[in-house]
Amino acid sequence: MAAPVWRRAGDLLKRAGFAPVPRRHRHKKKWAATEPKFPASRLALQNFDMTYSVQFGPLWPSIRVSLLSEPKYGALINNFADWDNVRTKLEQLSARDFVNEAISHRELEPESRHSATPFPACSPNLRCFTFARGDVSRFPPARLGSLGVMDYYLMDAASLLPVLALGLQPGDTVLDLCAAPGGKMLALLQTGCCRNIAANDISTSRTGRLQKVLQSYVPQESRERNQVRVTSWDGRKWGELEGDTYDRVLVDVPCTTDRHSLHQDENNIFHRSRKKERQMLPMLQVQLLAAGLLATRPGGHVVYSTCSLSHLQNEYVVHGAIELLDNQYNIKVQVEDMSHFRKLFMDTFYFFPSCQVGELVIPNLLANFGPMYFCKMCRLT
Numbered sequence: 399m400a401a402p403v404w405r406r407a408g409d410l411l412k413r414a415g416f417a418p419v420p421r422r423h424r425h426k427k428k429w430a431a432t433e434p435k436f437p438a439s440r441l442a443l444q445n446f447d448m449t450y451s452v453q454f455g456p457l458w459p460s461i462r463v464s465l466l467s468e469p470k471y472g473a474l475i476n477n478f479a480d481w482d483n484v485r486t487k488l489e490q491l492s493a494r495d496f497v498n499e500a501i502s503h504r505e506l507e508p509e510s511r512h513s514a515t516p517f518p519a520c521s522p523n524l525r526c527f528t529f530a531r532g533d534v535s536r537f538p539p540a541r542l543g544s545l546g547v548m549d550y551y552l553m554d555a556a557s558l559l560p561v562l563a564l565g566l567q568p569g570d571t572v573l574d575l576c577a578a579p580g581g582k583m584l585a586l587l588q589t590g591c592c593r594n595i596a597a598n599d600i601s602t603s604r605t606g607r608l609q610k611v612l613q614s615y616v617p618q619e620s621r622e623r624n625q626v627r628v629t630s631w632d633g634r635k636w637g638e639l640e641g642d643t644y645d646r647v648l649v650d651v652p653c654t655t656d657r658h659s660l661h662q663d664e665n666n667i668f669h670r671s672r673k674k675e676r677q678m679l680p681m682l683q684v685q686l687l688a689a690g691l692l693a694t695r696p697g698g699h700v701v702y703s704t705c706s707l708s709h710l711q712n713e714y715v716v717h718g719a720i721e722l723l724d725n726q727y728n729i730k731v732q733v734e735d736m737s738h739f740r741k742l743f744m745d746t747f748y749f750f751p752s753c754q755v756g757e758l759v760i761p762n763l764l765a766n767f768g769p770m771y772f773c774k775m776c777r778l779t
């Protein structure tokens with residue numbers, strides 16, 4: 399009688415040099431500690447599939463595939479470098495300054511010249527190059543320019559929108575409450591409007607990275623002229639430390655960093671061990687936004703931003719902070735309508751058309767920027 403299949407397979411393996419593992423040494427593979435069965439990036443995708451398919455309906459499959467694909471970048475020109483030269487080089491690559499293009503188109507429109515209501519100003523002097531829709535070219539890495547500083551900073555071009563929305567004006571005092579690693583702070587400095595700027599982040603290792611960005615991009619005398627102050631405090635306490643002070647405040651909060659969470663397992667907020675932290679995020683975000691509003695002088699402006707698609711981290715947080723300020727401090731805050739940004743930047747970004755408050759850039763394969771949510775507010779009292 400022929401040997402059973404399992405024995406024949408065992409013989410074959412033995413002849414091929416594979417020693418069988420004695421039964422007493424066999425054990426179930428342990429996967430939890432070293433080799434997660436579900437890496438955090440997979441858990442992130444599961445979570446997004448559940449929540450965002452409801453939130454975005456038929457738009458979700460297109461956003462999903464874009465989030466999983468290579469992102470596009472923008473090259474923020476460093477005005478402290480030989481920027482005219484840098485601009486020429488970027489134009490030779492067929493990239494275009496999306497900010498300048500949008501604003502000059504707008505100025506040419508007859509309705510804007512005769513408009514009775516003034517067009518809310520964008521922060522000035524920002525030059526950011528992107529490749530056209532559907533063009534997936536990459537920028538070469540930034541280089542040290544002739545003036546001893548780096549020529550441009552590569553970032554998600556949608557990250558510039560919160561800074562543009564802040565509408566800086568010359569002489570403004572500015573607070574960047576969650577500033578590290580420093581892309582938006584660098585953009586704030588590029589406007590040339592900051593009388594002084596406080597760049598804060600709770601993480602000392604990340605403020606270290608921010609200091610490096612400053613050293614690489616901003617000459618020492620400009621850092622002194624702009625009076626850049628870097629701190630590592632808990633931003634939630636800022637309202638108590640320096641209340642009613644700043645003209646403009648950027649609150650770019652920690653969030654689920656949706657794109658990042660789908661690609662990096664390390665330090666991923668969807669890791670099982672960080673479930674509590676993730677659930678507490680909206681609460682932390684409300685506290686940070688409330689602190690930013692308290693630090694603003696009455697009449698000053700705040701922009702809240704995240705790189706998440708989640709309503710819970712975006713619109714709900716804005717509503718929550720405004721309610722908290724009203725109930726606990728009797729401070730009134732008004733959301734500003736920024737829907738004109740959708741028209742202004744429609745050649746570069748895809749915007750979600752149905753935000754209740756604020757604006758949301760959604761990733762799209764033809765313009766794979768974002769996600770980026772931003773909401774501008776004015777502190778009235």
Ligand SMILES: C[S@@+](CC[C@H](N)C(=O)[O-])C[C@H]1O[C@@H](n2cnc3c(N)ncnc32)[C@H](O)[C@@H]1O
Nearest residue numbers: 576577578579580581582600601632633650652
């Ligand atoms: C989205 S990142 C900021 C990115 C930055 N604005 C930029 O453009 O490069 C959020 C930052 O919030 C910081 N953060 C978290 N909790 C904080 C807190 N309680 N106070 C201040 N910063 C905090 C994190 O360390 C992280 O660097």
